[in-house]
Amino acid sequence: MSSTPSPQALRTSIRSGEHGGNTSGYAPGFVQCNIVILPADWANDFLRFCQLNPKPCPLIAASAAPGDPTLPPLGDIDIRTDVPSYRVFRDGEMTEEIADISQLWRDDLVTFALGCSFSFEEALLADGLEVRNVTEGVNVPMYRTSTECTPAGPFAGKMVVSMRPFKAADAIRAVQICTRFPSVHGAPVHLGDPGLIGIEQLDLPDYGDAVTVREQELPVFWACGVTPQVALEAARPPFAITHSPGCMLVTDLRNSQLAVL
């Protein structure tokens, strides 16, 4: 086996600016998180949005207090430097994409770390299932559905789902595997006919890349972490920071620690 960096070593290299890109495939076995950072006066509504919509917005950790840049439950983390790339939004518009937010940090900022599909994809692969977007080396296809999230204050919007095709027996197995991991989106929300959740064309995803769906396969749909990003963009807070797509916070939590059984 080739040696892979520990999450601590990877974060050190991210913190120093040495590693600046995608974290997919790095520190295998460890949880990677979506990040949303908001002013305290917007944080409570966002927290409620996550609690009301746990499948697309599975909250793994949040700041202990406004202005605190650490996330002790996830490791020795400084959220201002430990994500490879950040997107900064002002009044709902992305204004910068930067590698360090130390200069932008404020005493009122609250960080949210949300579960990500990397964890359950690893569990599916470990069970011998084929994950098509991994096989084809592309981003998972994602679709805006007709399913409304439960709104909380200004946060609202349609649920976004990711899709992975499986034969029926493997789809059933995928439900069993992902049920163990509610904090990384849990069991699929739909399978079979995409039209029933408002998806017109599987080969035209709203985000990510299309993947091959073979004749004997069912499309299987999971609630997706793009959902809170869409809700965030719709809410148009005066200031917000997120990770850049694919450039996640790498934590010290093992994926297996997220299993509820």
Added chain:
Amino acid sequence: MSSTPSPQALRTSIRSGEHGGNTSGYAPGFVQCNIVILPADWANDFLRFCQLNPKPCPLIAASAAPGDPTLPPLGDIDIRTDVPSYRVFRDGEMTEEIADISQLWRDDLVTFALGCSFSFEEALLADGLEVRNVTEGVNVPMYRTSTECTPAGPFAGKMVVSMRPFKAADAIRAVQICTRFPSVHGAPVHLGDPGLIGIEQLDLPDYGDAVTVREQELPVFWACGVTPQVALEAARPPFAITHSPGCMLVTDLRNSQLAVL
């Protein structure tokens, strides 16, 4: 709540000949079993068949020794009298359907008690899912598939499945619920296109009754306890006894005790 007989009281009434028919709906909450009784020189192959095909043939208990008519793990049972109706097979042909097998009992007979779908249907209903064959008051539709069981000696044949239709989200929930109950067929073996497992027409089941499948529903297929019966008929042992369809052994085990988690 109306009072329902305990499993012990129901067995007493069956033993005395007072209750002679179907056990469906009696002693709710308690496990009911399919019964197969074979001469000892056929029992080992049947046991291997069950072990090799646990989804259609989930073995819950077997005789401690040939000729022993008790099944202590399941309650105070005399298998010669405690099933409401038995079918007797000689050289693979059914020769009698009787309410008591005391006169036919032999020192070499071995009893097998297999899990039955009543238990998981109860778990589905308890979760608020609609079980169509229950709603429509008919027997569940069952189909011979193209899937070969793993043979053991003379025991072989195609897997038989039962079908219950669900919307996708409920099908996913049904997978989660039934995964907890491997000893009563466990998770479904297939969902979606019936043709992929060799079923030509959903409205023409091989056993039981057809049920309505609505437009937005997926047919969901479970391995079925008719499978060992079909294998038994194909093996044509010189002597065998089974329960009559729907007339099960009612045990003291609670359905919830079968849950693995």
